[in-house]
Amino acid sequence: MGRALAVIIWILTLGSVSIFFVKQWWFPAAISSHAAALDRQFLITIIVVGISFTAAQVGLGYMVWKYRERPSHERAMYTHGSNRLEVIWTIVTAIIFIGLAVMGQSVWASLHFNKAPAGSFQVEVVAQQFQWNFHYAGRDGVFGRTDPSLIDDSALNFVGLDETDPSAKDDATHSVIAIPVGRPVELILRSKDVIHNFWVPQLRFKQDLVPGMAIRVHFTANQIGKYELACAELCGQLHFKMKSYMLVLPEAEHQALMALPQDQFQSRVTELLAQYPLPTY
């Protein structure tokens, strides 16, 4: 029984570790400037995890193989432990674990401890149940005034834009987010109803959109293309369908798009969506 258990533990360990080597079941290729450091930190952590997991399971298997009861009448070893061992493994694990936690702060700090760099491209994101609304400032770079009391979904004013505000004249809204490649992007995240979450796997980035708050985050995308955007916080019945796309465009193409009036903006985004394929997996 002891040997069977040991072998099963070892087989399960081997299987568990192997599945992490299947390339097809790994992160999709990253497209953001912070992703390389994040992926490296993930890899370091998962290697530490893998080694600790394997060592513990192999050790456990070894114990149950070696110390199974045998016909002899010899007793088990009589010991109540070793203070020295306790001190050693407490210190060693503390160094490794807390070291990882400290290392894990650097990408976080680069994204969250600093404001978005000057000259970032700004988008206001207004999420609502099962729909994304991206509000672009237009040619003047100034967002028109918005007010919840002006929201009227039936008139397609999803973000409550005040049409009487001069800076609102050139604003555009769309369910697709279009950002320039290689330039920092600042999102101002709001929600009209419940909590949603902005999640693009290739960005390695996720942030809740909380009603009553305007959360500012920033990142830089460095790969042109079209990517799927999902809501990653349970927001109700059709949560699984709260899908849109993120277009990462060459700077010139992006600038041209942002200069378009609202009606042409809509059709141009439709064209761009057709033009850029999704990544192949």
Place this chain on the structure above:
Amino acid sequence: MSVETHEAVHRHEPPTSFIRKYIFSLDHKVIGIQYIILALVAVIVGMTMSVLMRMNLSWPGTNWPILGTLFPAGAPGGIMNPEFYLSLVTMHGTIMVFFVLTTAPQGGFGNYFLPIQIGAEDMAFPVLNMLSFWVTLVGFIVILAAIFASGSASTVGPIGGWTGYAPLSALGQIAGPGQGLGMNLWIISIAIFCVGSLLGALNFITTLLNMRTRGMTLMRMPLTCWAWFTTAVLALLSFPVLLGGGILLLLDRLAGTSFFIPGGLYVSGILSGTNPSFPVHTGGSPILWQHLFWFFGHPEVYIAILPGMGATSHILSTFARKPIFGYRAMVFAIFAIGLLGFFVWGHHMFISGMSPYSAMTFSILTLSIGVPSAVKTFNWLGTLWGARIRFTTAMLFAIGFVSLFVAGGITGLVLGQTSLDLPMHDTYFVTAHFHLVMGVASIFGMFAATYFWFPKVFGRFMSEGMGKIHFWITFVGVYCIFVPMHVMGIVGMPRRFSSFTEYTFLSRLHPLVVFVSIVAIITVLAQFLFYFNLIWSIFKGKKAGPNPWDATTLEWITPSPPPHDNFAGVLPTVYRGPYEFAVPGAPNDFVMQTEPETEAERTGGNGHNGHRH
């Protein structure tokens, strides 16, 4: 209580009426069994829900005629709709966390064995104990009612996940299906559960501090008692916060308050305050709910697993035939986990909009909690080192606990890091992590406890043959179910999606999704062997004496099953530590805690009293 009363033989006879003996019983043993029966019923409900979820994820759009018949609203024409799926998610989580993982380990096994293991006749407050069970049962009935209380025509229960994030959970029917009466009942059920758990926690703490028998010093207690005690302290400090949060949430829903609802919301086409169906709200904070919920929710994880850790230590030592390695370190580790468990709740909220600086603090504290967890693992391995292992079913499950605790706990190193939470948050990586460690490992602890203590409770063994088949299928099964979920999370599969067909980046995971579902169904079916074994063994199991496993602690000095007052009126006196196996020179390879000191020990020789080493 004077020493004389301990020594005087005055037996307490059980009540004679059926109702006082088995229904409204004050006997901690009967109450413990009642809790376990509750958990055994609840876990079938929760497990069935998980199978339904897996069926929907693997074979979306399939017509299951039986579902259409049973749940015409949730599966019209036999095809499960998204709101039915999400209500299954919510109810599966709630029932498993509250009514299984909190009831069986603590209310069940703790109630039955804590008084016996410390040499007490009963709990300190038997009436409170009875009330805590019946209050919990009312909570369970209310949660079952929530499943069937259709808030709107097309749903079968509340939708909010077991975390019930506001404002989705606070807005009421305007926020869509699953936000009506069912959600009210869900909150009320949890509030009732909190009250029941508080009553239980008070009782556990008082009993352990005041009712230990002569000689039972704190450091002579079995590790199970330390675990139940710490769990009770966690429950005492965390459940009131959830209770308070739940009441505020209910007020937001029913009384128009705005604790969790900010101003200016525009929901389902209606602006707050412009329509009677959506009264004016202003000034609330959605994140406040998350703080209150997780201030409870994280200690709750340890409430679920600490008793399993205690049982595992107890059983490993017994069947290793060896003292527990590092008893004192184990006690400190339990305390450290319990204490740190109160300072890490923010790791559930890194991407919630909370201050990124507090996220950093929570992250470092979170990874610190891995240290006492690792210390426990090392000590379990140390206990097996140089052992003479007897592979009973209980021992297999205890070893399985160690394996699964490592497998599930170690990925906390990933999730606890702020940066890595950016891609991993709310993916199947999280689902895999907490199912392995707080779900499956805890349940393995309870399986081990069941096979181990069954002979004490019923005077008969469970079938070892059936038990071992149950172990092998379950052990391999849970690995095959939950390890692939980690890679699903790495690919980016979000939790709480009723269908993955909308996203092309998820399509390559489909073979894994189907594999997991098939293994899950097989593993669930294997659990019925356990149920059969339980019932069969009560009547047909091999008879067991008072100490069938050659164990050392106080539950094994009394007959199986124990008499109404546990020790037939004569409370035991304890002379030594709980895990004195393989003592050199002793006649047997185990020395009971009640074995008086020998002359050599009394004169301070190389004794084996407790932990002098």
